[in-house]
Amino acid sequence: MIRVNNNISGDYMEHIYHAHAYLGAFLLFALTFGAFTLTTKMAHFVSHFLASKDTEKIKLSIYECGPEVTKQPNRLSPQFYLFALLFILFDVEIVFMFPWAVDFKYLGWFGFTEMIGFIVLLAIGFIYAWRKGALQWHSIK
Amino acid sequence: MGIDYIIATIIKIVIVMLVFSALAGFGTYFERKILAFMQRRLGPMSVGPYGILQIMADGIKLFTKEDIIPTSVVGKIFKIAPIITASTAFMAAATIPFWPDFTIFGYRVQPIITDSSVGLLYVIGVMAVGLFGVLLGGMASSNKYSLISAARSSAVFLSYEVITGLALLAPIMLVGSLSLVNFNAYQVGGISNWLVWKQPIAFILFWIAAFAETGRTPFHLIANDHEIIDGFGTEYSGMRWGLFFIGEYANMFFISFVIVLVFMGGFGDGSVLSALAFLGKVAFFFFFFLWTRAAWPDVRPDQLMWLCWKVLMPLAVINIVITGFVVMF
Numbered sequence: 188m189i190r191v192n193n194n195i196s197g198d199y200m201e202h203i204y205h206a207h208a209y210l211g212a213f214l215l216f217a218l219t220f221g222a223f224t225l226t227t228k229m230a231h232f233v234s235h236f237l238a239s240k241d242t243e244k245i246k247l248s249i250y251e252c253g254p255e256v257t258k259q260p261n262r263l264s265p266q267f268y269l270f271a272l273l274f275i276l277f278d279v280e281i282v283f284m285f286p287w288a289v290d291f292k293y294l295g296w297f298g299f300t301e302m303i304g305f306i307v308l309l310a311i312g313f314i315y316a317w318r319k320g321a322l323q324w325h326s327i328k
Numbered sequence: 329m330g331i332d333y334i335i336a337t338i339i340k341i342v343i344v345m346l347v348f349s350a351l352a353g354f355g356t357y358f359e360r361k362i363l364a365f366m367q368r369r370l371g372p373m374s375v376g377p378y379g380i381l382q383i384m385a386d387g388i389k390l391f392t393k394e395d396i397i398p399t400s401v402v403g404k405i406f407k408i409a410p411i412i413t414a415s416t417a418f419m420a421a422a423t424i425p426f427w428p429d430f431t432i433f434g435y436r437v438q439p440i441i442t443d444s445s446v447g448l449l450y451v452i453g454v455m456a457v458g459l460f461g462v463l464l465g466g467m468a469s470s471n472k473y474s475l476i477s478a479a480r481s482s483a484v485f486l487s488y489e490v491i492t493g494l495a496l497l498a499p500i501m502l503v504g505s506l507s508l509v510n511f512n513a514y515q516v517g518g519i520s521n522w523l524v525w526k527q528p529i530a531f532i533l534f535w536i537a538a539f540a541e542t543g544r545t546p547f548h549l550i551a552n553d554h555e556i557i558d559g560f561g562t563e564y565s566g567m568r569w570g571l572f573f574i575g576e577y578a579n580m581f582f583i584s585f586v587i588v589l590v591f592m593g594g595f596g597d598g599s600v601l602s603a604l605a606f607l608g609k610v611a612f613f614f615f616f617f618l619w620t621r622a623a624w625p626d627v628r629p630d631q632l633m634w635l636c637w638k639v640l641m642p643l644a645v646i647n648i649v650i651t652g653f654v655v656m657f
Contacts, residue, residue, distance in 0.1 A: 215341050218341050219341075223571055231567075238395075246396075248564050277641075278490055284497055288501045289506060310645070
């Protein structure tokens with residue numbers, strides 16, 4: 188393990204430069220997923236002994252006002268898909284802008300004017316979506 | 329790679345999991361107490377002094393309830409959805425420094441699980457993955473209330489993910505790093521160095537987006553009781569439902585940490601006093617979530633989308649361009 192004192196962070200907190208930087212994130216994922224799976228399993232096990240068991244048909248059906256229950260097909264309003272498409276359009280652009288923002292001061296005027304051009308193109312798409320009414324919540328009436 | 333590093337990482341993870349699971353429980357207690365005081369009630373008072381043992385009672389009840397899985401749900405997805413919500417909420421903690429460096433028993437301890445150079449990107453990315461728990465849980469329930477809730481939550485999360493990213497770009501341009509430790513180091517030296525004074529618009533935008541990302545009250549459309557019962561949680565009971573709550577409260581705590589680290593100076597120079605002030609600031613932002621719930625009504629879904637795409641997003645882009653010009657000149 189190499190400890191390097193990064194010039195920006197000074198003495199109060201050092202960066203650890205490590206060969207396996209994401210080991211911690213992976214361990215956290217594995218341990219939390221395992222722990223919460225175990226929690227539900229334990230709750231299932233405990234309630235098997237303590238809770239009352241009842242397999243009445245209406246109780247095991249889904250929640251609805253009235254006893255006649257039909258299974259809901261997974262069909263959604265197309266409005267939601269429009270927002271998902273807009274998200275893909277804009278969030279992918281933002282992911283491109285992150286590396287630019289980190290190196291913003293080194294890239295100087297060149298990087299800044301390039302990014303202004305990029306934002307203008309993005310704005311044209313945004314204005315198009317706005318004028319087309321994609322950002323409006325349409326009434327089904 | 330030393331074995332001591334792995335053991336230290338596992339100890340840190342266990343501490344983070346225990347502390348924040350407990351804090352999620354205390355969070356429900358604080359929420360009930362604070363809402364009650366704001367409405368001139370007493371809140372939970374029966375179990376223990378001032379109702380402090382209410383958390384234990386709730387935990388025992390959640391654990392011993394019958395594990396109901398309705399017959400028409402898609403079983404495997406239904407069971408894994410709350411685990412996804414809870415574990416992704418905790419995964420966001422990996423790159424957050426919770427306290428400055430300190431020395432204990434001769435070891436120098438760094439209270440951060442993985443000191444990544446892309447910490448901020450990792451946090452907002454993992455928090456967005458939490459959407460899948462709600463989405464899968466709602467769609468697997470084959471219930472129309474759950475389905476509406478899943479659709480709404482995906483629309484809200486995706487829209488406000490754009491705001492989160494754009495709002496954070498301007499501070500990143502100033503600091504020139506994605507590491508939360510570097511964000512803290514940039515703001516050392518008193519209140520006047522805090523990024524909130526240089527980036528007030530980004531701060532407000534990120535704060536508003538935090539309410540949407542955690543699904544708290546002004547944007548609490550995903551489980552709006554008077555319209556769609558309990559939303560994605562309608563079919564859940566017992567500990568599976570409890571995991572959704574642990575995830576929500578852990579998210580609230582972690583996003584409070586991120587707001588304080590990015591905009592409000594973090595733990596500053598690392599002295600004990602400023603580290604305690606750090607926890608105080610985090611507690612204030614957590615309290616603000618509860619305060620808003622007592623003071624504000626919910627918005628409608630169309631107002632939410634209007635606010636996101638037609639107000640906040642143009643503001644965020646203009647903020648980035650202005651920041652660029654100011655830094656350049």
